[in-house]
Amino acid sequence: xxxxxxxxxxxxxxxxxxxxxxxxxxxxxxxxxxxxxxxxxxxxxxxxxxxxxxxxxxxxxxxxxxxxxxxxxxxxxxxxxxxxxxxxxxxxxxxxxxxxxxxxxxxxxxxxxxxxxxxxxxxxxxxxxxxxxxxxxxxxxxxxxxxxxxxxxxxxxxxxxxxxxxxxxxxxxxxxxxxxxxxxxxxxxxxxxxxxxxxxxxxxxxxxxxxxxxxxxxxxxxxxxxxxxxxxxxxxxxxxxxxxxxxxxxxxxxxxxxxxxxxxxxxxxxxxxxxxxxxxxxxxxxxx
Amino acid sequence: xxxxxxxxxxxxxxxxxxxxxxxxxxxxxxxxxxxxxxxxxxxxxxxxxxxxxxxxxxxxxxxxxxxxxxxxxxxxxxxxxxxxxx
Numbered sequence: 230x231x232x233x234x235x236x237x238x239x240x241x242x243x244x245x246x247x248x249x250x251x252x253x254x255x256x257x258x259x260x261x262x263x264x265x266x267x268x269x270x271x272x273x274x275x276x277x278x279x280x281x282x283x284x285x286x287x288x289x290x291x292x293x294x295x296x297x298x299x300x301x302x303x304x305x306x307x308x309x310x311x312x313x314x315x316x317x318x319x320x321x322x323x324x325x326x327x328x329x330x331x332x333x334x335x336x337x338x339x340x341x342x343x344x345x346x347x348x349x350x351x352x353x354x355x356x357x358x359x360x361x362x363x364x365x366x367x368x369x370x371x372x373x374x375x376x377x378x379x380x381x382x383x384x385x386x387x388x389x390x391x392x393x394x395x396x397x398x399x400x401x402x403x404x405x406x407x408x409x410x411x412x413x414x415x416x417x418x419x420x421x422x423x424x425x426x427x428x429x430x431x432x433x434x435x436x437x438x439x440x441x442x443x444x445x446x447x448x449x450x451x452x453x454x455x456x457x458x459x460x461x462x463x464x465x466x467x468x469x470x471x472x473x474x475x476x477x478x479x480x481x482x483x484x485x486x487x488x489x490x491x492x493x494x495x496x497x498x499x500x501x502x503x504x505x506x507x508x509x510x511x512x513x514x515x516x517x
Numbered sequence: 518x519x520x521x522x523x524x525x526x527x528x529x530x531x532x533x534x535x536x537x538x539x540x541x542x543x544x545x546x547x548x549x550x551x552x553x554x555x556x557x558x559x560x561x562x563x564x565x566x567x568x569x570x571x572x573x574x575x576x577x578x579x580x581x582x583x584x585x586x587x588x589x590x591x592x593x594x595x596x597x598x599x600x601x602x603x
Contacts, residue, residue, distance in 0.1 A: 258587045464595045492584040503535040504592040516547045
């Protein structure tokens with residue numbers, strides 16, 4: 230009985246809560262904000278201490294990115310790109326460089342451009358392009374994200390390119406467990422000249438760095454829970470509860486014709502519905 | 518309900534702000550920085566809308582402004598926690 234009274238005090242406008250559900254009072258809402266903040270801090274701590282329980286899981290086979298890219302090109306009436314190992318190596322070097330120097334950009338803070346990685350891998354190009362992606366969980370979402378961006382789509386569907394190289398590298402970027410996808414496009418100057426370049430300029434691999442990153446997919450033994458999905462679940466639950474309480478509050482106040490100094494419940498519900506919509510549409514992953 | 522009917526243009530303005538924000542999130546799905554700007558802009562616009570609406574209705578009190586700020590902060594907290602998580 231006491232519990233029902235307490236729940237009613239929190240959820241329904243009545244005398245005991247000054248005719249406004251206690252949950253909707255500003256101090257309680259501030260307490261909810263504080264709880265959500267603590268929840269986020271806890272989530273970050275748990276995911277860094279127990280990455281197998283709460284962490285970022287991705288499965289992005291390099292070959293699948295190439296296949297999906299070629300599928301999009303064929304759909305657009307273009308020829309498929311042929312896989313080039315020197316480009317794949319350049320892509321991998323670029324990803325490793327981003328992890329080593331903690332940056333997420335086409336040009337490194339030291340001024341190293343994507344084209345430097347082409348040269349270092351003995352690839353001489355007529356035309357070249359680079360697409361970057363991070364934190365996606367599967368190859369189709371990566372390619373779909375690139376296709377949704379005009380500049381990335383132009384790279385993907387450019388008739389100037391003939392070859393492709395892709396690297397998927399996992400590592401720690403600015404303290405965050407990240408999966409980087411680097412996609413390089415190019416048209417070589419000439420096959421024979423390129424082959425000669427590869428022979429004359431062999432590149433040493435940074436062995437120490439290779440040990441610190443994992444290439445390609447991490448399919449088996451992934452974490453049990455994703456921090457993003459957990460955050461989405463918690464946010465949806467909080468918003469659902471508040472929307473429900475606001476709706477009940479508005480109906481009761483309207484029916485009982487209660488006058489009170491308060492914000493507009495309809496406005497709050499509209500705002501929180503928009504937030505709920507954002508929670509539902511927000512996707513993981515970034516492209517550059 | 519009469520209050521809503523009386524201030525319908527106000528609510529159209531609010532719906533416009535919120536729809537623009539939601540649309541911005543869809544269009545700039547992969548631009549995290551821009552999404553942060555959109556979130557802050559919509560939350561600020563919501564507080565300003567609330568203040569203007571209550572001022573027009575002659576029931577603008579500090580308590581009401583605080584309520585709008587708190588609701589806007591709650592929304593901002595939820596959205597930012599997702600943007601910075603992905």
